[in-house]
Amino acid sequence: MSFLSGIEDKTSSVMNSKNINQLFSIDHSNIWHPFTQEKLNPTKFIVKSAKNDILSVVDERGNQRELIDAISSWWVNIHGHCNKYINDRIKEQLDTLEHVIFAGFSHEPAIELIDKLRRILPRVDMTNLHETAPSLNRAFFSDNGSTAVEVAIKMAIQYWHNQGRENKKRIIALKDSYHGDTVGAMSSSGSGYHTQAFKSLLFPVDFVSSPAPKLGKRDKNLSAEEYDKFVELETQKAADQTIAEIEKLLQIHPNKYACIIVEPLVQAAGGMKFYSKEFLQKLRKLTRENKVLFIADEVFTGFGRTGDDFACKEAVIVPDIICLSKGLTGGYMPMSLTFCNDEIYSVFYDDSKLKAFFHGHSYTGNPLACAAANASYDLYVKEKRLDDVKFINQKMHLTLNIPEIKLHPLVRNLRILGGIAAIEFETARETSYFDGLGQLLHEKFLERGILLRPLGNTLYFLPPYTISISSLEHCLSSLKEVINELDYDI
Ligand SMILES: Cc1ncc(COP(=O)(O)O)c(C=O)c1O
Incomplete structure (x- = not known):
């Protein structure tokens, strides 16, 4: 062929x-590959x-x-x-503005992008139908999936800090998860080979079992349908177990947790392990009732990978914070976004400079990457x-x-x-x-x-x-x- x-x-x-x-x-001789x-x-x-x-x-x-x-x-x-369309849009941008400081200054490609994206983010939450879920309206730019996660975690911690709740700083995460390679992202990732050497650097996180089932050897006596049923039951059992563990943590330490972070529906680097929408719905309800922020790391799942625009949309939930990267620029440029809801942002918007969000990178909101992301979004929508x-x-x-x-x-x-x-x-x-x-x-x-x-x-x-x-x-x-x-x- x-x-x-x-x-x-x-x-x-x-x-x-x-x-x-x-x-x-x-x-x-000279290059060190990842x-x-x-x-x-x-x-x-x-x-x-x-x-x-x-x-x-x-x-x-x-x-x-x-x-x-x-x-x-x-x-x-x-x-x-x-892709010719994306190439052309980046070339146009290149002759207009390649990069500029993003503090105190903004530019059209970034503004256009955020205005478009916030309209396709998850909006309907079946666990909160009597109220309109707070919209994911506020976007913070960074450079890759790991930094999108760092931003999300820091945002959650400072959200409570700005309200004088300094003790609400602990994180819950899932075993077998992967959120990236910077220290905060590693700390919130399930421990394993890739974090072993850095254990001493990692901050404490409370890990609960993965809601994806661990399947042992397949019982060869089962038919395909019987095995599917078995997997379904194991998936439900795993989800129930995880929810029970989270409930217990929240019961023992009702005022300790700032946030919980999950890769919705698929634990990707952890072995492409799938888990249920029902788990996400239960978790969303639990986090809302216990005033713990829900961070959805959609770095992998975002932009259609699981069959809907976002895995949270598929599960009909709206997280408090969502992390996007990978498909964001169509695979052209390193860039990421951490969106949060208006409620979170309102806690940072203040007369006190000390309440500002202390995070940023030299290439924040790079116009070329924004042009790629705008073009990628256009194609994503127009070409269905x-x-x-x-x-x-x-x-x-x-x-x-x-x-x-x-x-x-x-x-x-x-x-x-x-x-x-x-x-x-x-x-x-x-x-x-x-x-x-x-x-x-x-x-x-x-x-x-x-x-x-x-x-x-x-x-x-x-x-x-x-x-x-x-x-x-x-x-x-x-x-x-x-x-x-x-x-x-x-
Ligand atoms: C769910 C998830 N979060 C975060 C990351 C880290 O992204 P990056 O490699 O761009 O830092 C990855 C990378 O595979 C990922 O799958």
Whole structure:
């Protein structure tokens, strides 16, 4: 299968100025890549260009190849690569205003963006129907998902501090969660391999069990329907357990908690674990009754990934604070937003300078990133991206949600939600990020021209919403093929 058509070789002059060996040599000697043990996994490819779902890459031997970006470049890309409309809007902005201080000054791209986005944020809360939920009207810009979370947490803490409630400063978070790599985001993430070395830096957070079920080995005597029922019951049990743990904490320490932070519906980096809307609804009610702020980290789920604009919209709840990044700029520029409701903002709006929110970054509200986000929003609405997600979802169901896959001896659990498909494999070991199966699967898919990056023994597929039908079909049929090729002693 060839994916070559339509890709212009725009960067060959750059590539030719240094030969490929030199480029790899500099990369291997001087660049430190994220989340990578370079000794075991040095850079394999240099990306020359990209169009829609296709990356045009060169390997160390100088061979050109094409790879389907089946993980949306770490979950950020929603309209495909090098989209002409977004490119043009950024180019226009570049000749107008590239960047400017954002304190005391503002600019049109930022104002336009916030005016558009606040209209699509969650507005209806089924847990509070007798009152209008306070709208998420106030936006704070930062640079990435982690800083959006830092901002949210600091906002929540200072919200209580500004009201003289200095003791209301403790945070509740979920086990198996991931909120980023800055210290506050790490502190609120479930402990694991990525926070081990930094334990001494982390501030105390009260963790409760994940509301997503931990599924042991699949009982092979169950039919596909019986197993689905089992998962449903386990999901409910896990949610009830988590709610009970939170209730207990709030009962023991009624005045201690500032906020609770969750990744709504999907614990993404924690293994693409799904949990129920009902859990979010119960939690929303509980936080409101106990005056604890509800922070929704929608860095991953925002902009259609779970099938609605936001996971909170799908659960019909309105959080107090919502964090957005990744899909915000369509995957073009690093930028994030933390929206809060008017009530929270009112506690900072004061004659006292000491009540101002003490946070900011040099590149806050970067106009180029805002232009990308405005263009991404336009496409998202005009081209009805949620319909694209629906189409991908249907294709995933048709190809994967079948007894051949679900009852395959090596498959523990298949999960599909919105534009996400995840397959948790049975291994002799506990489910783990470091499971060697991940690397094996990664390589098997590379052989088929597909970039996937499993989380240990959980393989997930989440392509840009504009993935071509041929690429989508190739990915789905390869998933089936690879599952059937795996050895039984993985
Ligand atoms: C839910 C969630 N929050 C926060 C982050 C951190 O975002 P970033 O990598 O942009 O700092 C991630 C990254 O994957 C995420 O999935």
